[in-house]
Amino acid sequence: MIKCIVWDLDDTIWEGTLRENADNIILRPGIEQVLVELDQRGILHSIASRNRLDQVVSKLEEFGIAQYFVSLQCHFSSKAISLRQIAMELNIGLEALAFVDNDSFERFEMNYYYPQVLTFDAQYYLELPKSPSLQVRDVTEESANRRHYMLARQQRKAAERGFQGSREQFLKECQMVLQIQQADPGDYPRIVELSHRTNQMNSLLERIDRPFVESFCQLKQHMIYVARLKDRFGDHGLIGTCFVALEGNAMKIRLFCISCRIEGRGVAAAFLYTVLKRLVLKWPQMREMHCLLARKERNLPARLLLEMLGFHKLEEQENKEYIKYQLNLPLADRTFDWLEIGE
Amino acid sequence: MNRTMVQEGILEVIHLVLMLPEADIDTELIGSSGILDSMTMIRLLAELEKRFDFTLDEEDLSLDSLRNVRSLTDWIIKSKEGELA
Numbered sequence: 001m002i003k004c005i006v007w008d009l010d011d012t013i014w015e016g017t018l019r020e021n022a023d024n025i026i027l028r029p030g031i032e033q034v035l036v037e038l039d040q041r042g043i044l045h046s047i048a049s050r051n052r053l054d055q056v057v058s059k060l061e062e063f064g065i066a067q068y069f070v071s072l073q074c075h076f077s078s079k080a081i082s083l084r085q086i087a088m089e090l091n092i093g094l095e096a097l098a099f100v101d102n103d104s105f106e107r108f109e110m111n112y113y114y115p116q117v118l119t120f121d122a123q124y125y126l127e128l129p130k131s132p133s134l135q136v137r138d139v140t141e142e143s144a145n146r147r148h149y150m151l152a153r154q155q156r157k158a159a160e161r162g163f164q165g166s167r168e169q170f171l172k173e174c175q176m177v178l179q180i181q182q183a184d185p186g187d188y189p190r191i192v193e194l195s196h197r198t199n200q201m202n203s204l205l206e207r208i209d210r211p212f213v214e215s216f217c218q219l220k221q222h223m224i225y226v227a228r229l230k231d232r233f234g235d236h237g238l239i240g241t242c243f244v245a246l247e248g249n250a251m252k253i254r255l256f257c258i259s260c261r262i263e264g265r266g267v268a269a270a271f272l273y274t275v276l277k278r279l280v281l282k283w284p285q286m287r288e289m290h291c292l293l294a295r296k297e298r299n300l301p302a303r304l305l306l307e308m309l310g311f312h313k314l315e316e317q318e319n320k321e322y323i324k325y326q327l328n329l330p331l332a333d334r335t336f337d338w339l340e341i342g343e
Numbered sequence: 344m345n346r347t348m349v350q351e352g353i354l355e356v357i358h359l360v361l362m363l364p365e366a367d368i369d370t371e372l373i374g375s376s377g378i379l380d381s382m383t384m385i386r387l388l389a390e391l392e393k394r395f396d397f398t399l400d401e402e403d404l405s406l407d408s409l410r411n412v413r414s415l416t417d418w419i420i421k422s423k424e425g426e427l428a
Contacts, residue, residue: 160362167363200382263382300401304381307406308373 042143048082
């Protein structure tokens with residue numbers, strides 16, 4: 001799934017060469033509509049350009065399109081380096097990036113180093129919104145606001161870099177509020193989207209659709225929980241979901257997906273722990289909890305998260321594709337006093 | 344590479360990458376008072392792999408290895424020895 005498009009500038013976003021003739025640059029016709037349309041689908045835009053950053057920013061501001069771009073890379077090194085940097089800053093995989101450039105050498109070089117990056121010839125920029133790889137199922141509130149979330153994340157990172165106190169003190173000053181509830185139908189499109197967008201924190205690396213979500217909720221003793229996050233930098237929307245089923249004296253986590261956008265704040269553990277705690281309070285007769293985990297390197301964080309919550313590895317399924325985790329109840333008491341948890 | 348060098352290298356990575364200037368070798372990184380979440384752990388491990396030039400063996404990785412700088416030091420030394428063997 002493409003999460004960010006990285007654009008070249010000269011003869012791609014605009015006609016002309018900024019360094020040579022800054023006054024005669026013109027925006028390519030219809031490019032702003034392309035940017036807006038993809039932005040509304042939740043696809044981010046970034047820039048990899050061999051120009052000076054200050055000059056680029058002032059030109060983009062002059063055209064009124066600067067707000068659409070995040071993590072700009074303007075320097076004279078290889079664009080492959082720029083893409084790696086963008087992936088790192090946005091905390092996404094290289095396979096989630098697409099690259100648009102008018103220069104076939106640049107596109108060839110990109111694919112030489114990173115064959116997983118989808119490249120587009122800039123002359124077909126008006127066709128981009130129709131590209132099958134840039135389609136999204138539903139435009140959720142989260143996708144329409146993704147750029148703002150990303151900017152808030154970058155502001156938080158900057159504040160973090162400038163902060164001198166302890167890590168916990170910093171997190172407290174972020175004034176995080178985690179709201180955990182059972183999902184309602186308005187949340188379903190975002191739940192589906194989360195399952196498609198998450199890898200590292202997707203317990204089964206499973207992609208689900210809306211009929212699955214609806215039918216899951218209709219089953220007896222099956223529940224879906226969702227988590228929303230706010231902090232002093234803004235509202236981060238619905239960032240996690242957890243599917244639970246009760247069977248006999250066991251609670252089974254069928255799937256959990258948590259956005260990696262909120263990594264580094266202890267939010268994932270707080271979310272899953274709170275869900276488990278609420279279930280235990282409601283069904284005190286339960287004796288154990290289970291969770292099946294796909295055995296792939298990409299979701300190692302999901303495995304570590306379970307282990308942090310006290311789950312232990314029970315057995316591997318025969319085909320070794322899944323690992324079964326178990327947690328015996330009662331649940332140990334844990335506090336997450338760097339954030340506020342509400343309903 | 345001796346133990347002190349590994350410990351110092353780990354602390355440097357923790358200070359710089361995770362912005363934990365106050366961390367020392369006994370600082371609890373995970374658990375009820377630890378602040379490292381599992382996503383951050385992966386970032387830490389990726390940086391440690393680069394720093395100490397080894398490849399993470401997922402099978403061999405347990406949460407106990409990640410508890411503090413002492414346990415991380417043991418794990419990295421063991422992993423490096425394993426690669427050389």
